[in-house]
Amino acid sequence: MNILLTSSARRIDFVGFFQDALRNAGINGKIIVADPEHNAPSLQVGDENYVIPHQTDTRYIEAIIEICKKHEVECLVPLNDWEVPKLSAHKKELEEMGVSVFTPDKAIVEQVRDKGKYRELLQSFEVMAPLSYLNIEDALKALENNEVSFPLIVKPRNGSASIGIEIVHNPEDLKFAYQHSVQQIKETPLDDATYKRPEDNVIIQEVIEGEKFSVDMFNDLDGRFLASFIRKQLDMRGGDIDRCITVNSPELQSIAKKTGENLGHAGYMNADVYYDGTNYYVIDINPRFGGGYAFTHKAGADVPAAIIALTAGNQLNDDWLSQDSGIELARHDTVVQIDKEKVKKIID
Template sequence: MNILITSTARRIDFVNFFKDAFKEIGIDGKIIVADPEHNAPSLQAGDESYVIPHQTDPKYMDAIYEICKKHSVQCLVPLNDWEVPKLSEHKEELEQLGVSVFTPNADLVDQVRDKGKYRELLKPFDVNAPRSYISLNDAEEGLKNNEVSFPLIVKPRNGSASMGVEIAHDIEELRFAHQHAVQLIKESPLDDATYKKPEENIIIQDVIEGEKFSLDIFNDLDGNFLTSFIRKQLDMRGGDVDRCITVNTPELLDIAQKMGENLGHIGYMNADVYYDGSDYYVIDINPRFGGGYAFSHIAGANIPAAIIALTDDGKVKNSWLTQRDGVELARHDVVVQIDELEEQNIF
């Protein structure tokens, strides 16, 4: 079995998780890694490694098809927010090549990447999301009507890695933050990730203050809920969790299961949840394998093994779907030498 992992970037640990899973299950296979940056550290860890175009490049999908055909790829796992919409749009073509694609379907990807509609999406199964406004005028009207009060958070509706997120404490800051976010979208890949105009791709929300949690939700290839992992975030660095502790809080496990069962996504989904002391609020949903999974893996989970099994014979061990409670974990940096690849570029 050959597995393609895309946008691997710095995630050598993910590549090794899949290699170790092959050994544990006793299946022969290769881990093929692909990234648009020729000096991405993870390219040094793959059994086969490719430099491919960015997801905004018209040749991106051509590169994916070429790799899948050349190596008879049976499983594709993306690690980047911005490539998921494109891969989801082309799932049918990939599946015709015999590839199991671990991404949600395109319509659900559009829904979860639109932070402005989380209340509408989650309310039917009793999961909370912050009050949101999708225009500056609506937010100002909400302030006048005392629906909300400062501080307010301004961010892109389909943002990633905390890009363009600002807190406003008064009306002048709110207007400036909104203008700044619009300009940022125009100058970033976010402008290519949606059909919306930059001015329509901003949300203004209540600021939920309190404890922050990561929820990882994993479904099988038919969209059936399998498991979830919860981590309390203790420290952040560059938009990623740097230190956390695993928790198996019943209320959070219930939220994760409700989301997995009702959204019915395929593969992995990650959500950020805040607890304000009385209620839990989902503030972000990412339709891909989150970087924070590595913490749960060290705490006993083994989703790469489950992915391989689902692609192979469908027999998933319960031991792969659990993490130990109360394990505190932290990231650390390693250094890898960048050697020139034999096949630098798929084209």
């Protein structure tokens, strides 16, 4: 079984998780790694390593399909949310080639990438999201009516990697942050990730103060909920978890299960959930593996083993779908030498 991990970037650990899972399953195959940066650290550790165009390039899908054909790929797992809309749009084509694509269908991707509609989306199954406003006028009116109060957060509706996010404390800062977020969208791949104009792709949201959790939801290829994994965030770096402690909170597990069951997505999703001391609020949903899964893997789970079993049509092991609770974990950096001979181009 050959497995393709796309936009793997720095995630050397994820490549190892899948290599270990294949070996432990006694299945012959390769972990193929693809990334648009020729010096991405993960391209040094795959069994086959390819430089591909960025997801904004019209040749991106051509490169993915070419790799799948060349290596008879049976399973594709994306690791970056910017590429997921492109992959979901071509999911049926990939599946017809015999590839199990662990990414949601296009309609679900569009739903979860629009943070401006979270309250409407989530309240139907009794999960809370912050108050959100789609323009400055509505936010100012809500402030005037005491519906919401400063501070507020301004950010892209389909944001990623903390791009264009600012906390504001007065109307003047609000107007400046709104224009700054618009400009940030224009200058990043976020502009390519939606049909909306940059001016229509910004939300103004109430700030939820309190404890922060990373909540993962894992479904099978038919969208049936399988498991949730929860970590309390202790420290962040570069928009990713740096230190955390695993928790198996019934309240958060309930939120994950309701969300996973009602969205019915295929594969892995990660959500940021904040607790203000009274209620839990879903702040963000990413339709792919979050980098925080590495902590859960260290705490006993093995989702790559489950993905391989689902692809092969084999029985799942319950141990793969649970983590030990109360495990405090921290990330550290490693250094790899960049050997250009290990990396190939799939298209010129």
